[in-house]
Amino acid sequence: MSAHFAIDPLDFVRNTRALYGKIAVAKLVRLQNSLFNNQNELEYTIAGALDRDDRPIIQVTVKGIINLQCQRCLGELEYALNLLACLLVVRNEDELLHLDKDLSVEGVLAVPDVNILTLIEDEIILSLPISPRHQENECSTNKPTDDNSTNTKNFFAKLTTLKKLH
Template sequence: MSDQLVIDTLDFVRNAGSLRGRVCPCDLERLQDYLTDKAGELVYSIEGLFDHQDRPMLRIAVSGTVNLSCQRCLEQLEHALELESELLLARNEDELCRYDEDVTVDAIMASTALDILTLIEDEIILSLPNSPRHQDIACLTTSKLEIYRAVTDEHPFAALATLKQ
């Protein structure tokens, strides 16, 4: 990663910290395994605040586009990111275990040196689809057209001749 942006999470929340910026997908090394290229720009914001139960949390938002590979036709697929998440900050292991028992809550351990770009990268990777695909019409039309062209380019009985052998 090019620049490391590190915060003390609990101090960031106490001071109602806020960070905004832009990052290129090429600066997020682990994300490269999911992308077809390094194009694009991602806009992020992170806010430190207390939730309605007075628990420290980080609110993260990321928007932009990344290029994935369609799992159906293997062509490039532009994927729009509009990610918003809230992470509670656990002060100790017991608190983190309690948060983990609640499936409606996302939590991480509070840190005196949390790398913001690593956190953003984690959230992006978690938000990506397991099997990215074009919409049915766009993807299947291309595939069917290629199959039709391949079949009609050959003599119609060529396939039968190979079966006889």
């Protein structure tokens, strides 16, 4: 993993640093099982800031299109991402566990080498629909059962022909 993708959250907050970039969907390993294909690129920003209560936070934004698989027709389903997440910077695992009880707040550990790909991937995975589907009338309806049985018959017919040849 390149050092380019590691940040120190407290340093980002202290110096109000920000990072912009593009990431190939193909690099987000944990996401691959949910995808129809991984050709796209996403834009991201990572920025250090203070929230209204002067607590250190890391803001993550992710924008772009990913191609999911429709669970009804198994076709390609374009899904637009436009995410904004504020992660509270916490000092240790205990604080992180404490945060986990409050589902509306996410946290990130104040260690000097937080992998931003992991942060980005986490946000995307959290945002994905459990069962992505096209609108009712947008599914590709190219598999009526009659066709399938005809294909099967043709297949066996060909098989029989092949057998006769031998």
